[in-house]
Amino acid sequence: MPRTLEGQITMEKTPSYFVTKEAPRRIYNMSRDTKLIVVVRNPVTRAISDYTQTLSKNPTIPSFQALAFKNVSTGLIDTSWSAVRIGIYAKHLDNWLQYFPLSKFLFVSGERLVSDPAGEMGRVQDFLGLKRVVTDKHFYFNETKGFPCLKKPEGGSKPRCLGKSKGRPHPKIDVQVVQRLREFYRPFNMKFYQMTGQDFGWD
Secondary structure (H helix, E strand, O other): OOOOOOOOOOOOOOOOHHHOOOHHHHHHHHOOOOOEEEEEOOHHHHHHHHHHHHHHHOOOOOOHHHHHEEEOOOOEEOOOOHHHHOOOHHHHHHHHOOOOOHHHEEEEEHHHHHHOHHHHHHHHHHHOOOOOOOOHHHEEEEOOOOEEEEOOOOOOOOOEOOOOOOOOOOOOOOHHHHHHHHHHHHHHHHHHHHHHOOOOOOO
């Protein structure tokens, strides 16, 4: 990380830190004062979205159902598949709490980031000790993508929107497969709600 001067905040983002076993220890050894922002969304939707992204790059992969289940007839979920494993948030948070207290975390709802981007960004700014400069006047809803986008900055050329890989339509997944995944995640979600003191409303 670059050196951070007084009055500056250095930020870095990656989807893999939260689920990488070695990450908390390494970050703690770098700086135990690090503030951690974790964006989470319904793990069922997240798994389907993950699959959709992989499918767009590799159209020959097996079906979602074939990858999600170890055994379809018994409904046994395959937790070795990363698209499923990533959504077991309670397990990953457990690993992080060995190094960082809960007060160092802000959990951002992926759903609210879409429905109320300014509200969630307000929470982020408060958590980082920043003045609330990003407000609802900075966003507009892009009907095509189904996501909010940032309006173009003063003197900027065009609005900032999520890239081509985001907001693409999901393939149709059998209702029973989705239901079984919901049941699988429910106890983990409940534990995550308890651990964070936040109900994300995924059930």
